Amino acid sequence: MCNEVKIQKAAEILRKSKYTIAFTGAGISVESGIPPFRGDDGIWSKYDPKTLELGFFYENPLESWEVITQLFYDYFGKAQSNKAHIVLAEMEKRGMLKCVITQNIDNLHQQAGSKVVHEFHGNSQKLVCTGCHSYFVPEDMDFDNLPPHCSKCGGLLKPDFIFFGESIPVDAFENSVEAAGKANAVILIGSTGEVMPAAQVPYIAKQNGATIIEVNPEKSNFTRSITDVFLEGKAAEVMEKLNDALFGKK
Numbered sequence: 073m074c075n076e077v078k079i080q081k082a083a084e085i086l087r088k089s090k091y092t093i094a095f096t097g098a099g100i101s102v103e104s105g106i107p108p109f110r111g112d113d114g115i116w117s118k119y120d121p122k123t124l125e126l127g128f129f130y131e132n133p134l135e136s137w138e139v140i141t142q143l144f145y146d147y148f149g150k151a152q153s154n155k156a157h158i159v160l161a162e163m164e165k166r167g168m169l170k171c172v173i174t175q176n177i178d179n180l181h182q183q184a185g186s187k188v189v190h191e192f193h194g195n196s197q198k199l200v201c202t203g204c205h206s207y208f209v210p211e212d213m214d215f216d217n218l219p220p221h222c223s224k225c226g227g228l229l230k231p232d233f234i235f236f237g238e239s240i241p242v243d244a245f246e247n248s249v250e251a252a253g254k255a256n257a258v259i260l261i262g263s264t265g266e267v268m269p270a271a272q273v274p275y276i277a278k279q280n281g282a283t284i285i286e287v288n289p290e291k292s293n294f295t296r297s298i299t300d301v302f303l304e305g306k307a308a309e310v311m312e313k314l315n316d317a318l319f320g321k322k
């Protein structure tokens with residue numbers, strides 16, 4: 073568990089920082105009931121990542137959609153943002169955080185109130201037709217009738233998040249790289265740092281002189297290379313302590 077001294081040190085860095093960004097991964101949503109991809113009990117220990125490869129999706133839409141529905145839409149609408157998402161939104165509101173750069177597609181940062189969220193891997197809130205590129209929302213979907221097809225042109229629908237082998241949304245990429253280049257401090261929460269190019273973002277910030285504050289119950293690729301202050305623990309618990317150190321205990 074991270075100790076009080078490190079929490080105070082992190083709070084001091086954040087109070088002094090003129091340009092702070094957050095970089096988040098699946099770990100920040102674990103306490104909202106959404107499992108991580110890697111680690112014990114992770115999604116990839118139960119499902120084959122190939123089902124989220126773009127080529128596999130087009131060749132085996134039913135098999136891919138059966139996994140997609142279990143992974144993302146069975147949780148859909150049930151998961152609630154937790155204290156970690158809420159503290160980041162509060163920091164933004166108080167002018168202490170410029171943006172959240174997230175690898176997550178669960179929309180929990182927006183649900184918590186964050187306004188500037190760069191979604192490196194897209195978002196599960198929309199579906200797009202691979203034929204006519206019309207957009208739909210999951211509420212319009214009949215998940216008992218897979219794979220879903222477009223009501224306008226009959227084309228195959230795809231979740232609007234990024235599959236393996238698919239390019240990163242240009243806006244999210246450019247905005248994230250720009251923010252990382254300006255950051256004095258990064259709050260890095262819940263990521264193994266296994267997946268590129270997303271995991272480059274904290275490295276870009278570090279190269280530009282940013283101080284890296286990492287929140288994770290376990291060490292990650294970042295801990296061993298660029299982290300300056302490692303707050304060992306679960307996101308909601310640690311961010312609650314950081315919130316108290318920054319804004320005073322309520």
Ligand code: APR
Binds near residue numbers: 098110266291
């Ligand atoms: N609080 C904070 N971190 C946690 C918690 C928690 N309660 N529980 C687990 N973690 C940490 C794990 O220790 C691990 O470092 O969250 C991280 C989860 O790692 P991954 O599942 O690999 O998540 P992430 O790094 O976001 O994966 C990146 O991989 O499959 C792709 O597109 C997918 O966006 C995802 C990308």
